[in-house]
Amino acid sequence: xxxxxxxxFTRANETPLASPWATAGDTGTFVLASNAVTxxxxxNDTSYFTTAVGSITDQxxxxxxxxxxxxxGGIGPGVGVRMATGQNYYRLVADHGGTNNWELGKRVASTYxxxxxxxxxxxxxxxxYLEVQGTTLIAKRNGVAIGASxxxxxxxxxRPGLSYSSSAFTSTMxxxxxxxxxxxxxxxxxxxxxxxxxxxxxxxxxxxxxxYVA
Amino acid sequence: MTLRLYLMPLVGDGxxxxxxxxxxxxxxxxGTDYTIMDGGLEPVCLLAADVTAAQHTALSGESDVVALPxxxxxxxxxxxxxxxxxxxxxxxxADWVTAGMTYRTVAxxxxxxxxxLQRANAVALQRVFASGVTLNTAFQDLPPGxxxxxxxxxxxxxxxxxxxxxxTTLRQILRAVSAQMRVEGLGxxxxxxx
Numbered sequence: 552x553x554x555x556x557x558x559x560f561t562r563a564n565e566t567p568l569a570s571p572w573a574t575a576g577d578t579g580t581f582v583l584a585s586n587a588v589t590x591x592x593x594x595n596d597t598s599y600f601t602t603a604v605g606s607i608t609d610q611x612x613x614x615x616x617x618x619x620x621x622x623x624g625g626i627g628p629g630v631g632v633r634m635a636t637g638q639n640y641y642r643l644v645a646d647h648g649g650t651n652n653w654e655l656g657k658r659v660a661s662t663y664x665x666x667x668x669x670x671x672x673x674x675x676x677x678x679x680y681l682e683v684q685g686t687t688l689i690a691k692r693n694g695v696a697i698g699a700s701x702x703x704x705x706x707x708x709x710r711p712g713l714s715y716s717s718s719a720f721t722s723t724m725x726x727x728x729x730x731x732x733x734x735x736x737x738x739x740x741x742x743x744x745x746x747x748x749x750x751x752x753x754x755x756x757x758x759x760x761x762x763y764v765a
Numbered sequence: 766m767t768l769r770l771y772l773m774p775l776v777g778d779g780x781x782x783x784x785x786x787x788x789x790x791x792x793x794x795x796g797t798d799y800t801i802m803d804g805g806l807e808p809v810c811l812l813a814a815d816v817t818a819a820q821h822t823a824l825s826g827e828s829d830v831v832a833l834p835x836x837x838x839x840x841x842x843x844x845x846x847x848x849x850x851x852x853x854x855x856x857x858x859a860d861w862v863t864a865g866m867t868y869r870t871v872a873x874x875x876x877x878x879x880x881x882l883q884r885a886n887a888v889a890l891q892r893v894f895a896s897g898v899t900l901n902t903a904f905q906d907l908p909p910g911x912x913x914x915x916x917x918x919x920x921x922x923x924x925x926x927x928x929x930x931x932x933t934t935l936r937q938i939l940r941a942v943s944a945q946m947r948v949e950g951l952g953x954x955x956x957x958x959x
Contacts (some may be wrong), residue, residue: 650796662779665786667800687950699955704880705887
């Protein structure tokens with residue numbers, strides 16, 4: 552795996568969440584508040600991708616997520632892959648509902664399809680992860696797969712990012728990372744201030760292994 | 766609990782209020798983990814879930830749900846006509862199914878066709894089975910928009926459509942393109958369909 556972009560969101564508030572983040576076209580907007588991303592309106596689905604990464608085929612997206620919701624049924628914060636304007640993406644979201652609290656879905660030109668619902672307890676601050684390689688989607692929480700992989704051929708390329716499914720109570724996404732599965736050591740572009748002493752748009756070379764360790 | 770595959774309608778209009786999902790998920794599978802593989806914009810899907818006997822009874826009791834046997838290595842055998850009719854009711858070509866095939870092979874064929882239809886959804890944003898279109902409609906008689914769907918999707922997936930003529934039926938085209946699909950790791954809820 553190679554990290555292509557990261558964002559700790561540790562900076563001044565942004566309303567809406569600013570470049571390099573861009574909306575995939577959902578109704579809602581994300582805002583950056585108190586060094587984390589949250590919804591602008593809890594009643595609106597919202598999805599943003601980073602423009603710091605070009606449109607690519609195989610990719611992953613991960614973020615530290617939290618929510619106060621426990622209603623279940625496909626709501627809450629999450630991450631997305633193969634995201635593009637026109638409301639196109641795969642997304643993984645969850646809240647703390649007792650059953651079916653995790654949902655993998657796809658939105659293709661605004662039409663949303665639930666690919667699966669699964670049940671797994673989690674703790675605020677856990678890392679949500681979604682990857683797509685070829686036609687295989689894999690969801691993980693804290694590095695452990697949430698059930699079996701899923702095959703889907705609808706979306707072939709896009710960018711990694713963040714997603715929120717309404718209507719959940721207070722929900723945040725933080726410490727985001729997106730990447731691909733190319734060999735490590737490639738040149739990549741920083742999505743934003745990463746806390747690595749780099750400025751927005753600056754190029755960096757990743758070490759062998761593809762990851763910086765703080 | 767038994768891991769089972771079902772062929773069933775896909776319901777919902779894709780909005781927030783009514784997302785597309787497997788029929789009976791909310792009524793018969795509430796609280797149960799499941800995975801679907803949709804047929805793009807066509808109202809059909811494969812669903813896999815680890816179900817209880819009661820859930821299976823409820824699902825298989827629905828007139829528009831087709832339950833596959835738990836042993837996917839079993840051959841279709843004497844159920845050939847039943848299996849073919851079950852597929853055709855969802856506009857899925859079935860004349861390629863033989864008695865000697867395993868149910869896994871049949872499920873794989875359906876899954877590959879669904880992968881094609883999924884891409885068709887993204888490529889053309891239009892149903893293949895538009896009003897009046899059937900499996901036996903010749904390509905030349907398809908509405909122009911549907912011709913574009915088939916042609917553009919095949920090209921997007923890199924499958925060979927050179928053998929198709931104006932007289933080739935949609936049934937033949939769908940079978941030909943899905944047979945060329947190469948999907949690594951094809952599976953559904955842990956059911957291996959490779």
